[in-house]
Amino acid sequence: MAARGALLKYLRVKVQAMPTTRNPNNNGLFGLSFNSIRRFSEEVRGTFLDKSEVTDRVVNVVKNFQKVDPSKGYDWKLKVKWVTPNAHFQNDLGLDSLDSVEIVMALEEEFQFEIPDNEADKINSISLAIDFISSHPQAK
Amino acid sequence: MFSFIQKMRSFERNFSVSPSFPLLPLQLPSPMETHVWFVLPDEFKSVSLLNQYMELLSPCEKENVLTMRGDQLQKRALLARTLVRTTIARYQINNHVVDPRSLKFKKNVHGKPELVWESDDGQCPSPLHFNISHTSSLIACGVTVNSPIGIDVEEKQRKIKNNILAFARRYFSLYEVEHLSAISDSEVQRQEFVKLWILKEAYVKALGRGFSAAPFKTFTIRMKDATNSGASEVVVESSDHPVSLTNNWQFGLFELASSHYAAVCMEKDKTSDVAMRVPMRLTVRKTIPFVEDICISGTDAVVPIAGLIKQV
Numbered sequence: 001m002a003a004r005g006a007l008l009k010y011l012r013v014k015v016q017a018m019p020t021t022r023n024p025n026n027n028g029l030f031g032l033s034f035n036s037i038r039r040f041s042e043e044v045r046g047t048f049l050d051k052s053e054v055t056d057r058v059v060n061v062v063k064n065f066q067k068v069d070p071s072k073g074y075d076w077k078l079k080v081k082w083v084t085p086n087a088h089f090q091n092d093l094g095l096d097s098l099d100s101v102e103i104v105m106a107l108e109e110e111f112q113f114e115i116p117d118n119e120a121d122k123i124n125s126i127s128l129a130i131d132f133i134s135s136h137p138q139a140k
Numbered sequence: 141m142f143s144f145i146q147k148m149r150s151f152e153r154n155f156s157v158s159p160s161f162p163l164l165p166l167q168l169p170s171p172m173e174t175h176v177w178f179v180l181p182d183e184f185k186s187v188s189l190l191n192q193y194m195e196l197l198s199p200c201e202k203e204n205v206l207t208m209r210g211d212q213l214q215k216r217a218l219l220a221r222t223l224v225r226t227t228i229a230r231y232q233i234n235n236h237v238v239d240p241r242s243l244k245f246k247k248n249v250h251g252k253p254e255l256v257w258e259s260d261d262g263q264c265p266s267p268l269h270f271n272i273s274h275t276s277s278l279i280a281c282g283v284t285v286n287s288p289i290g291i292d293v294e295e296k297q298r299k300i301k302n303n304i305l306a307f308a309r310r311y312f313s314l315y316e317v318e319h320l321s322a323i324s325d326s327e328v329q330r331q332e333f334v335k336l337w338i339l340k341e342a343y344v345k346a347l348g349r350g351f352s353a354a355p356f357k358t359f360t361i362r363m364k365d366a367t368n369s370g371a372s373e374v375v376v377e378s379s380d381h382p383v384s385l386t387n388n389w390q391f392g393l394f395e396l397a398s399s400h401y402a403a404v405c406m407e408k409d410k411t412s413d414v415a416m417r418v419p420m421r422l423t424v425r426k427t428i429p430f431v432e433d434i435c436i437s438g439t440d441a442v443v444p445i446a447g448l449i450k451q452v
Contacts, residue, residue: 092209118352
């Protein structure tokens with residue numbers, strides 16, 4: 001009996017009062033539980049973006065960047081093809097310092113947050129960009 | 141491509157020359173003098189010549205070249221190291237003939253590459269300073285004596301992928317943003333942006349403390365209006381550093397080989413009066429190491445744009 005009580009206590013779900021203006025399309029019980037499920041997930045993840053989503057978005061930003069000026073004297077299709085999550089800006093993609101800064105700026109626009117200069121300085125590969133953005137709660 | 145005044149051949153075109161005495165020895169640059177050497181990667185097609193260059197590199201440098209992806213990037217990396225080694229080897233100090241392979245380099249505490257000079261007492265800093273800059277179509281190396289130097293080159297046609305003013309607002313100083321905003325012609329604005337970028341890069345590279353030690357937003361490059369000498373002076377002002385420090389730096393901005401803008405920043409000669417406007421003496425040479433050197437200073441291949449420059 002005590003064990004059952006203890007178990008029930010352990011399993012008890014906290015009831016939280018929902019603000020009345022939260023969901024204008026509140027369709028009663030279903031709407032309430034749906035919202036609480038979503039809030040619960042956010043609390044678990046914090047506001048960090050999922051790494052595979054960040055990977056796709058970063059790779060896309062850099063691929064689009066490579067496509068803009070296909071005149072650098074070698075096969076630009078390769079330049080785009082070689083943009084992989086492991087690519088190094090200088091060694092694999094042949095990017096210079098101006099390119100790197102331009103890419104950081106494009107990433108800031110994509111993820112809607114500012115990357116400080118001393119951090120931007122270190123981002124010289126796709127994987128470093130992915131790691132930095134995935135660990136930044138302000139990235140959207 | 142451009143007209144020549146003089147053509148200096150280091151020796152006959154001979155690809156199998158002994159590497160011990162390959163390069164025409166030169167006098168060191170004098171105070172306030174920069175020697176700029178450059179290569180055009182497209183001119184290097186001979187596999188045997190490139191293999192010869194590979195033999196000049198240290199094992200570590202060879203490895204770095206081979207980690208680059210694809211032939212084009214490997215060739216560029218190879219030519220950059222070859223340019224540095226063969227350029228420096230030309231300057232004899234104490235009448236020693238220098239084998240390019242024997243040169244030793246290290247990075248300073250901030251990561252800037254420096255020449256190590258080995259004397260009988262061990263290693264000491266070399267009086268010879270150098271800095272390198274590459275684009276896909278041109279690699280340049282600037283050499284000075286007893287003066288930190290920064291050099292940056294960029295293609296005149298370089299396109300900016302972001303909006304120029306948005307970029308400037310993010311990374312440049314307020315004065316520089318206003319200067320660019322005032323330019324109504326978008327092509328002229330793009331050109332001025334490129335010139336400003338390479339001047340700022342050259343300054344940070346001359347300082348040798350890395351990009352984050354002198355963030356672009358914390359200093360302003362200004363072109364002072366032309367005086368009776370006809371040249372506009374380029375000055376740097378910093379919100380972080382007092383005038384006494386920023387006054388030490390001299391800039392030269394010029395068009396190179398009709399295709400590029402080049403910016404050189406060097407420390408003013410401390411022995412001369414800092415208030416006096418002493419021009420930067422500039423010598424520019426195009427090279428194919430072991431094959432030919434062509435002096436192009438004073439030709440239409442070098443066109444000064446800003447800063448006090450005297451071509452020698």
